[in-house]
Amino acid sequence: MSDGHTPGLFSRRRFLAGSALVVGGAATAPLLGACDASSSGSGESSGTTTLTVMYASNELTKEHIADFETKNPGIKITLIENDDTRLNAMLASGNPPDLVRGAAVGSANNNARGLATSLDPYLEKSSVLKKDDLLPVNDSWRWDGKKIGAGPYYGITKDWSQDATLWYNQALFAQAKVAPLSTTEPVTYDQLLEIARKLTVQKDGKTVVYGLGIEWQWGLYGPLAAMVMSQGGSLYSEDLTQTDVTTPQAKRALKWLVDLAQSGAAPSSLNPLADGADLSTFMAKRMAITQDGYWYGGNFIEAAADLKDNIRMAPAPVMGDKRVSPCYAGQGAWIPAKAKNKDAAWKLMEYFMGGPPAEERAKSGWGMPALKSLLPLMPQELPYQQEAFRTAQAELAYNVPLPDSPYVTIANWITTLNQYIDQAARKKITLDVAAQKITEDINKLLKQGKDRIG
Amino acid sequence: MADVVAEQVRGTAPAGRLHPGRAVPRPRRRWSRYSGRTFYLFVSPWVLGFLLLTVVPLGYAFAMSLTNFDGSSSLWRWVGLRNYRELLQDSAAWSSLVRTLVYTAIVVPLSVAIALGLAVLLNRRLRAVGLFRTVFFLPSVVPVVATAIMWKLVFNRDAGLLNAILERLGVGAVTWLVDPTAFYALIILTLWGLGGGMVIMLAALQGVPVELEEAAVVDGAGRWRVFWHVTVPMISPVIFFQIVTGVIMSFQVLVQPLLLAETNSIGAVTNVPSSTHLYMVQVYQEYFANQRFGYGSAMLWVFFLIILIITVLVQRSSRFWVYYEVDRDERD
Structure with a gap:
């Protein structure tokens, strides 16, 4: 590039050195700025607190935000749509949102890593959200440093369901000449599979009606854990650092899942639904039973009259002697430990979990409220709502938290289960090998998690 | 002076x-x-x-x-080269790499050949050639999410268009979006968007001097010989560009397998079938499902070096088959 007369004018060395200087300067400025994270993002200015909230905009709506801001003139909300990747980046940069959407089940991982704020000091002072009004589903947010269910609360659930309970369409039962499920007594999982087989209609290699849907594409951790608990088994060791799915209870549960996939009676990894969820198939009267929990009832409010007339809710099936009816998620909110506006975030928490939006949700049938005081608001106008209310109330007695280790995430479980259950369902590996592989992989992840968290 | x-x-x-x-x-x-x-x-x-x-x-x-950073907490420490050592023994990562190589080896030649073929067809004086060019180019401007959703519906076993056509032909229903057919579905989805490459090829074809082709015809060359010995060498720099960028893009494919998977916002990366579990999907899984940002970064660095080596090899090979109208010395 040099012409020989102006040595070094555009020489590579000068060019690279000059560029490095420019970039060095440019890169240092934001890094130095990052040292004082409070200088950007959410914060207070001229008496107004700007609250950064990461939530789903169809749950925390514009109307809710406007109402909250009217009632709290000093607080403005900036809503960021729920996005795990962005949350990761915000947490890593030390500039997290002030309030974040999250599930109770699986929160141990965040809580053990010190990412969330203890809500106990707020709960003790609050006149809206009180500890003795919180339903047990909120216990999954608790973490005492060793296990869930004890210690401070690190989040509050918005609404929840006993997710192993079943919704079914009586008309499809009648069509297949199968007796409808009891709305009070649970069937066994083996009976459920048999019923699902009878209800399934196939033609030319295509499934016209699925007997059952267990939301396979949402993950198999909840169903597996519920089946193991129903047999009195446990997925984790006492200190939550090891798992064993080669136990007779876990292998029985795995076998049921493999059998279900192979039967073709339900969508599975062998035959996934195009939209990744049971809803459209169930609403199209192409699925007889769906294992979805009380919240699903919200979908039927505007359904066709004949569907509404035929919808019923049944208790969670059992695999052993013990009735369990756990919640698989329990969506709610938590306040990051490094949030800048925790007091204002708590005000929003009170408003959203215990104020008008919570009452609206409870009345709508989109999930059960997480507060005891709101339970009577659940809808009971239509026959299916009255039955579902009774079934859901009865299931409260069997609600138990899903096991949750801080050293792995629910996503770890789902990935691993999907991989090996799929291979077993395709008969590429035996059930014993699948159980062994799942145990090994999850134990490896548990070890890595333990190594990180300590 | x-x-x-x-x-x-x-x-x-x-x-x-x-x-x-x-x-x-x-x-x-x-x-x-x-x-x-x-x-x-x-x-x-x-x-x-x-x-x-x-x-x-x-x-x-x-x-x-060089750390065990989890992506969000301050609980991390230096681990030296441990992540790289682990990667050497990670069969899942190497399997996904092999799958990616196979995918690239299929997709790149096919996409270059089809793009060139379409460009040749559309480089003629046809009635409504502009319309045809637009139609073939259109898929490449449709957002990948919309394309993937459309293809998921086409591939659907019970209600998909493809199975409906196969049914008419007497072929039974195929479950496309699971192993092993999901791999072919991914290739079809990728090839669907090759309109961009076609336009570049078309531009290159239109830059080939007509005199050269006419001279070859005068010398007695047939259409195929003109194409193979005049046209292709003249556009070989563009083919070379398409191959290099195609290889790099194929290696980095991530979104399409995620979108084609039997998944939704809850399942995310957890439901991608084995056959479309390419290297970048594995990396994504390590980052966001397993919270192993350190290990995922090691995987990316190794991948970067692999892509670099392959790009250099492709570059080296170009001296045997890419024709430039200027002397090599001038170019250097």
Whole structure:
């Protein structure tokens, strides 16, 4: 590039050195700025607190935000749509949102890593959200440093369901000449599979009606854990650092899942639904039973009259002697430990979990409220709502938290289960090998998690 | 004299040498000072972008690859080369790499060949050629999410268009989006968007001098020989460009397998079938499902080096088959 007369004018060395200087300067400025994270993002200015909230905009709506801001003139909300990747980046940069959407089940991982704020000091002072009004589903947010269910609360659930309970369409039962499920007594999982087989209609290699849907594409951790608990088994060791799915209870549960996939009676990894969820198939009267929990009832409010007339809710099936009816998620909110506006975030928490939006949700049938005081608001106008209310109330007695280790995430479980259950369902590996592989992989992840968290 | 003028412009000729005997006023500021600044000014946007958005993240990712950082908490420490050692023994990562190589080996030649074939067809004087060009180009401007959803519906076993056609042909229903057929579905989805490559090929074809082709015809060459011995060599730099960028893009495919998976916002990366679990999906899984940012970064660095080596090999191979209209010495 040099012409020989102006040595070094555009020489590579000068060019690279000059560029490095420019970039060095440019890169240092934001890094130095990052040292004082409070200088950007959410914060207070001229008496107004700007609250950064990461939530789903169809749950925390514009109307809710406007109402909250009217009632709290000093607080403005900036809503960021729920996005795990962005949350990761915000947490890593030390500039997290002030309030974040999250599930109770699986929160141990965040809580053990010190990412969330203890809500106990707020709960003790609050006149809206009180500890003795919180339903047990909120216990999954608790973490005492060793296990869930004890210690401070690190989040509050918005609404929840006993997710192993079943919704079914009586008309499809009648069509297949199968007796409808009891709305009070649970069937066994083996009976459920048999019923699902009878209800399934196939033609030319295509499934016209699925007997059952267990939301396979949402993950198999909840169903597996519920089946193991129903047999009195446990997925984790006492200190939550090891798992064993080669136990007779876990292998029985795995076998049921493999059998279900192979039967073709339900969508599975062998035959996934195009939209990744049971809803459209169930609403199209192409699925007889769906294992979805009380919240699903919200979908039927505007359904066709004949569907509404035929919808019923049944208790969670059992695999052993013990009735369990756990919640698989329990969506709610938590306040990051490094949030800048925790007091204002708590005000929003009170408003959203215990104020008008919570009452609206409870009345709508989109999930059960997480507060005891709101339970009577659940809808009971239509026959299916009255039955579902009774079934859901009865299931409260069997609600138990899903096991949750801080050293792995629910996503770890789902990935691993999907991989090996799929291979077993395709008969590429035996059930014993699948159980062994799942145990090994999850134990490896548990070890890595333990190594990180300590 | 011209040399002297040039030197004067560059500011390297001694003052007064242009017109001996007459005092030439010394330029107030030397052009070299302006030209240096101008050079830096013009290249700075790209250089800044490259360094800030490529070099700095690369360095940051390398530093992260030496840690057990989980992506969000402060509970991390240096682990040296442990992540790299683990990667050497990670069968899942190597399997996904092999799958990616196979995918690339199929997709790149197919996409280049089909794009070239379409470009040749559309380089003729046809009625409504503009319409055809638009139609073939259109899929490449449709957002990948919309394309994937459309294809998921087409591939659906129970209600999909493809199975409906196969049914008419007497073929039974195929469950496309699971192993092993999901791999073919991914290839079809990728090839669907090759309109961009087709347009580049078309531009290259239109740049081939007609005289050369006419001369070959006068010399007795048939259409195939003209195409193979005149047209292809003339557009070989563009084919080379398509191959290099195609290889890099195929290696980095991530979104399409995620979108084609039997998944939704809850399942995310957890439901991608084995056959479409490509290397970047594995990396994504390590980052966001397993919270192993350190290990994921090590995987990315190794991948970067692999892509670099393959790109260099493709580059080296170009001297045997890519024809430039200028001498190699001139280009260098």
